[in-house]
Amino acid sequence: MMPASFPGLVDSHCHLDFPEFEGKLGEIREEMQANGVTHALCISVELAGFPKVLGLAERHDNFFASVGVHPDHEGEPVDAARLVELARHPRVVAIGETGLDYHRLSGDLEWQRERFRAHIRAARTSGKPLVIHTRDAAEDTLRIMREEGAGEIGGVMHCFTETQEVADAALALGFHISFSGIVTFKNAGQLKEVARTIPLERMLVETDAPYLAPVPHRGKTNRPGLVRHVGEEVARLRGITLEAVAEATSRNFFRLFNPG
Numbered sequence: 001m002m003p004a005s006f007p008g009l010v011d012s013h014c015h016l017d018f019p020e021f022e023g024k025l026g027e028i029r030e031e032m033q034a035n036g037v038t039h040a041l042c043i044s045v046e047l048a049g050f051p052k053v054l055g056l057a058e059r060h061d062n063f064f065a066s067v068g069v070h071p072d073h074e075g076e077p078v079d080a081a082r083l084v085e086l087a088r089h090p091r092v093v094a095i096g097e098t099g100l101d102y103h104r105l106s107g108d109l110e111w112q113r114e115r116f117r118a119h120i121r122a123a124r125t126s127g128k129p130l131v132i133h134t135r136d137a138a139e140d141t142l143r144i145m146r147e148e149g150a151g152e153i154g155g156v157m158h159c160f161t162e163t164q165e166v167a168d169a170a171l172a173l174g175f176h177i178s179f180s181g182i183v184t185f186k187n188a189g190q191l192k193e194v195a196r197t198i199p200l201e202r203m204l205v206e207t208d209a210p211y212l213a214p215v216p217h218r219g220k221t222n223r224p225g226l227v228r229h230v231g232e233e234v235a236r237l238r239g240i241t242l243e244a245v246a247e248a249t250s251r252n253f254f255r256l257f258n259p260g
């Protein structure tokens, strides 16, 4: 159990609606509490699954929801107006996850870029920030963010694995950088350097549960309580306390997503 004075961590990105967690919500919430994880943002990856994501946020005060379609989901066209309509719900605090993924899919991915643009437009109209996923596509991601004025609404580059240069470009657009369990991996030298040097007031932490469990749980099903290991690694890298990381990243989360 964390001491009562612990400021609390927020898992800024998890997928608790996934089948891995069926019937396990009770133990997941207990584990969060035991690790001082006070809140979690449940991330939508497709509109068909959105009601389940929203349901989590409606039933639990400390869960919030996003609305969007993940770049890996082929064949789900979505227009900005539909996203804006769904984002009107007060428990929805973000648009996404959206972005570009040239790793999982190949061929003509113009549909992916068009859908990313639609999400940015929806975010600007609804006034809710973006949760952006980018993989093997940093250049196009940043270009589209600039072309669509993503900096006017802001958001987070989630599960960040890119270079310092990409981090700097995202920061220049006013975006936040979120670190996942990958930062705890031994071979993540370049990423550890980014986590050590970016401004603390632009940093978030996340699990991306059920994926990417941090060391020492690598390879297991990830869950929000384990975000503490991400916070501990960031604290170690920066030579500050876990409390300082928790305090800053939670403050950043509530300032960015401003949940009602």
Ligand SMILES: [Zn+2]
Pocket: 097, 133, 158, 159
């Ligand atoms: Zn993602």
Ligand SMILES: [Zn+2]
Pocket: 013, 015, 043, 097, 208
């Ligand atoms: Zn995700």
